[in-house]
Amino acid sequence: MPDVFFELSFIWAGLIAFAVLTYVVLDGFDLGIGILFPFAHTHKDRDVMMNSVAPVWDGNETWLVLGGGGLFAVFPLAYAIVMPALYMPIILMLLALVFRGVAFEYRWKTVRWRGVWDTAFFGGSTVAALCQGIALGALVQGIDVDGRAYGGGWWDWLTPFSITTGIAVVVGYALLGSTWLVMKTSGAVSHHMRDIAKPLAIVTLVFIAVVSLWTPFQNAEYFGRWFNWPGTLYTSPVPIALVVAVFLLFQGLATGKETTPFLAAEAIFVLAFIGIGISFYPHIVPPSLTIVEAAAPDSSLLFTLVGTLVLVPLILIYTTYAYWVFRGKIDPDEGYH
Amino acid sequence: MLSGFSAEILARVQFAFTVSFHIIFPAFSIGLASFLAVLNALWLWTDNQVYRILFDFWKKIFAIAFGMGVVSGIVMSYQFGTNWSVFSDLAGPVIGPLMAYEVLSAFFLEAGFLGVMLFGRERVGNGLHMFATGLVAFGTLISATWILSVNSWMHTPAGYSINELGQFIPEDWWAIVFNPSFPYRLLHMVLAAYLTTAFVVAGVGAWHLLHNKADAAGRKMFSMAMWMALLVTPLQIAAGDFHGINTLEHQPQKIMAMEGHYDSHPEGAPLILFGIPNPDEKRIDYAIEIPKLSSLILKHDLNAPLAGLDTIPDEDEPPVAIVFFSFRIMVAIGFAMLGVGIWGGVQRYRKRLYDSTWLHRTAVLMAPAGFVAVLAGWITTEVGRQPFTVYGMLRTSESLSPIAAPAVATSLIAFIIVYFFVFGAGTFYIVRLMIKTPQAPDDLEENGPTRTAGITPVQQLDDSHLAPGE
Numbered sequence: 048m049p050d051v052f053f054e055l056s057f058i059w060a061g062l063i064a065f066a067v068l069t070y071v072v073l074d075g076f077d078l079g080i081g082i083l084f085p086f087a088h089t090h091k092d093r094d095v096m097m098n099s100v101a102p103v104w105d106g107n108e109t110w111l112v113l114g115g116g117g118l119f120a121v122f123p124l125a126y127a128i129v130m131p132a133l134y135m136p137i138i139l140m141l142l143a144l145v146f147r148g149v150a151f152e153y154r155w156k157t158v159r160w161r162g163v164w165d166t167a168f169f170g171g172s173t174v175a176a177l178c179q180g181i182a183l184g185a186l187v188q189g190i191d192v193d194g195r196a197y198g199g200g201w202w203d204w205l206t207p208f209s210i211t212t213g214i215a216v217v218v219g220y221a222l223l224g225s226t227w228l229v230m231k232t233s234g235a236v237s238h239h240m241r242d243i244a245k246p247l248a249i250v251t252l253v254f255i256a257v258v259s260l261w262t263p264f265q266n267a268e269y270f271g272r273w274f275n276w277p278g279t280l281y282t283s284p285v286p287i288a289l290v291v292a293v294f295l296l297f298q299g300l301a302t303g304k305e306t307t308p309f310l311a312a313e314a315i316f317v318l319a320f321i322g323i324g325i326s327f328y329p330h331i332v333p334p335s336l337t338i339v340e341a342a343a344p345d346s347s348l349l350f351t352l353v354g355t356l357v358l359v360p361l362i363l364i365y366t367t368y369a370y371w372v373f374r375g376k377i378d379p380d381e382g383y384h
Numbered sequence: 385m386l387s388g389f390s391a392e393i394l395a396r397v398q399f400a401f402t403v404s405f406h407i408i409f410p411a412f413s414i415g416l417a418s419f420l421a422v423l424n425a426l427w428l429w430t431d432n433q434v435y436r437i438l439f440d441f442w443k444k445i446f447a448i449a450f451g452m453g454v455v456s457g458i459v460m461s462y463q464f465g466t467n468w469s470v471f472s473d474l475a476g477p478v479i480g481p482l483m484a485y486e487v488l489s490a491f492f493l494e495a496g497f498l499g500v501m502l503f504g505r506e507r508v509g510n511g512l513h514m515f516a517t518g519l520v521a522f523g524t525l526i527s528a529t530w531i532l533s534v535n536s537w538m539h540t541p542a543g544y545s546i547n548e549l550g551q552f553i554p555e556d557w558w559a560i561v562f563n564p565s566f567p568y569r570l571l572h573m574v575l576a577a578y579l580t581t582a583f584v585v586a587g588v589g590a591w592h593l594l595h596n597k598a599d600a601a602g603r604k605m606f607s608m609a610m611w612m613a614l615l616v617t618p619l620q621i622a623a624g625d626f627h628g629i630n631t632l633e634h635q636p637q638k639i640m641a642m643e644g645h646y647d648s649h650p651e652g653a654p655l656i657l658f659g660i661p662n663p664d665e666k667r668i669d670y671a672i673e674i675p676k677l678s679s680l681i682l683k684h685d686l687n688a689p690l691a692g693l694d695t696i697p698d699e700d701e702p703p704v705a706i707v708f709f710s711f712r713i714m715v716a717i718g719f720a721m722l723g724v725g726i727w728g729g730v731q732r733y734r735k736r737l738y739d740s741t742w743l744h745r746t747a748v749l750m751a752p753a754g755f756v757a758v759l760a761g762w763i764t765t766e767v768g769r770q771p772f773t774v775y776g777m778l779r780t781s782e783s784l785s786p787i788a789a790p791a792v793a794t795s796l797i798a799f800i801i802v803y804f805f806v807f808g809a810g811t812f813y814i815v816r817l818m819i820k821t822p823q824a825p826d827d828l829e830e831n832g833p834t835r836t837a838g839i840t841p842v843q844q845l846d847d848s849h850l851a852p853g854e
Contacts, residue, residue, distance in 0.1 A: 101499070101503065102499030102500070102502070102503045102504070103499055105495045105498065106496050108454065108495075109487065109491045109495045111458065112457070112487050113484070113487045113491075115458075115461045115462050115465070116461050116480070116484050116486070117487070119461075119464060119465065119472060119476055120480030120481045120483060121480065123472050123475075123476025123477060123480055123551075124473050124476075126476065127465060127469035127470065127473035128469070130462065130469055130472075131465070131466060131469050131787055134787065134791055134795075137462055137465075137466055138795045138798070142798060142799070142802050144455055145455040145456070145459070145802060145803075145806055146802070146806065148451055149451055149455060149806055149809075149810060152451045152813075153809060153810065153813060156448075156817075160809075195473055195549070196470070197469070197786060201788060201791055343476060343481075344551075344553050344554070346477075346555070347477040347478070347480065347481050347554055350481050350557050351481040354488060354489070355484070358488040362492045365493075365496045366496055368496075369497070372499075372507050373499065
């Protein structure tokens with residue numbers, strides 16, 4: 048096994064995982080707001096919901112571009128195998144993101160067609176989340192590789208397992224969205240979202256449980272990672288931390304806390320993500336393509352790494368600044384548009 | 385519906401379609417971001433209200449165009465993998481890192497400060513708001529720099545070696561980034577973006593002048609845009625000429641196709657103004673040509689020999705007709721822009737810039753000209769690179785993903801339907817904002833319908849809330 052600390056491809060696997068995780072953490076609640084659009088009582092509530100992310104949504108989505116672009120840059124073989132394998136869910140996700148993205152501007156420009164763009168925002172967000180979940184499930188169940196190309200068929204991604212992970216992500220993003228709105232809005236919207244968050248949390252946990260128990264049976268290697276001593280020793284903190292986060296979520300919702308439910312819900316996502324990472328390692332495309340095999344030559348990895356180490360901290364700083372500028376509760380009377 | 389076409393041709397059409405739609409938005413937003421930064425700076429500098437009115441007017445249009453650019457751009461970053469996975473695997477080690485740098489140094493910068501630019505003036509104050517606006521404009525230029533470096537490398541690959549798997553392996557990053565055609569292409573495209581925006585602004589200004597000659601905002605934008613047309617068009621024509629000479633050196637068969645030179649001309653090549661390429665007979669039918677002028681333009685010598693496509697193996701030739709026509713469309717628009725710029729200069733000198741109805745009508749007509757020229761120019765250079773993805777090194781037919789034609793056909797149809805619907809609606813909203821008379825934001829507060837609630841009829845109040853700021 049290569050030395051993890053000096054092997055550039057492992058550093059890069061960590062960075063790509065970080066980019067994808069940041070995407071999930073930031074765009075999850077953003078998509079969740081779209082998923083929750085039909086549950087809003089009035090169009091004014093929808094205005095407030097959308098305004099709570101309007102200044103930051105495209106920064107959030109840029110992490111998805113980094114995930115794709117980064118994979119292309121440092122793991123071109125993984126990119127070249129995964130994209131054709133997940134052809135349909137990826138194309139559907141992209142089209143869904145088109146609808147959802149333009150709705151941010153369009154729905155303020157028209158009265159007659161506002162319903163159309165509200166639907167586009169809801170539909171786009173939901174389909175994008177579903178496709179991301181399906182893509183995740185399809186990766187976990189494994190992708191056929193033939194030489195340096197995808198070796199499977201066009202519908203391989205479609206299985207009961209991937210549909211389950213797809214729905215799980217939709218429900219989970221809705222949970223993130225509802226807890227974000229608890230934090231960012233006031234009055235009726237906030238109360239309403241607090242009521243919705245509880246059942247969403249329960250359903251999310253059921254899905255996490257189902258997927259967690261199902262995953263080890265997708266691949267014997269996953270099973271060994273989680274249930275064989277001493278692997279269990281290293282993996283056990285993940286489920287333990289999950290229990291703590293779940294407790295904080297429900298307690299925060301019940302006791303009227305504003306920020307705790309959102310942070311706890313995000314923590315649940317982070318832990319689930321770490322859990323998936325543990326199952327994957329050392330593969331980048333299970334079950335056969337490893338991180339080392341998929342990596343670009345060292346000259347590519349090093350050239351990109353230098354800029355990344357300078358730019359990513361900067362990006363995190365000014366992204367934090369952008370959130371800080373628009374901090375606090377949304378004033379329903381402050382029209383952003 | 386699309387059965388009978390190969391996966392390769394469908395994937396090429398899909399890429400051409402999605403990238404053509406996409407380039408329209410950056411071409412506009414690169415220019416508009418800089419224009420907005422200039423307007424905001426002039427407002428802060430002079431305290432002249434009209435600059436602020438213009439800033440708020442174009443800001444709303446920018447927000448829509450930028451949004452469309454973002455969502456159509458995400459599609460591009462995944463399409464390399466879905467349809468062109470072999471290309472991704474082989475060329476990824478070289479161009480992937482450049483695209484990662486584009487995301488890291490430009491996309492995040494634009495996205496991070498766009499929110500502050502659009503919504504944050506009152507929260508951060510004028511100084512930081514100006515800073516954010518400047519960074520958004522700067523970000524669009526950095527983005528153009530990286531992506532044009534990537535694109536140029538595909539035309540004039542440099543600084544690489546090839547490993548046993550057939551992958552392009554980076555050897556010299558400086559040579560890769562600053563590959564031979566990059567500086568020319570970058571200059572040509574950035575100037576194109578500025579001119580495209582200038583003609584849109586001129587058209588919108590002229591529209592308002594046609595309705596009201598005294599409209600201060602209309603006058604100001606028309607005047608600024610006509611300065612750009614007068615000063616930048618000649619620069620652009622010169623930049624195009626340099627770019628052409630660079631192409632002759634590195635991609636001679638593209639120039640042969642652009643010029644319609646099927647045959648070699650050992651004693652000076654004619655400039656074919658117009659004609660109809662006949663690929664079967666390998667000649668230009670009905671050609672109208674000026675003797676020796678092509679040699680003069682490309683070699684700066686009337687009698688310089690120029691080789692023709694007869695020196696190129698058939699399997700390495702680009703499709704001549706598309707390149708030949710699209711090049712002529714681009715050049716014709718360029719000279720039409722020059723004409724409008726000079727006309728505007730003359731009318732300004734005669735102090736009739738705001739009264740010349742025919743100039744205004746022409747400017748309205750020319751408003752979309754930049755987009756057509758940009759598309760025609762890109763079609764010329766990209767189709768002219770065929771049949772290669774990496775010029776001379778990797779064939780398009782060998783770059784394709786192992787995908788089935790029905791999958792590509794289905795996604796192509798989906799893209800066509802969705803793009804026409806979504807971006808058609810966006811264009812409609814943009815045009816509607818453009819023809820609305822620029823208004824002073826009462827008291828320069830962002831929007832906020834609440835203040836007028838007491839004096840607004842209930843019915844309108846509802847509308848003013850739904851579409852505040854309109």
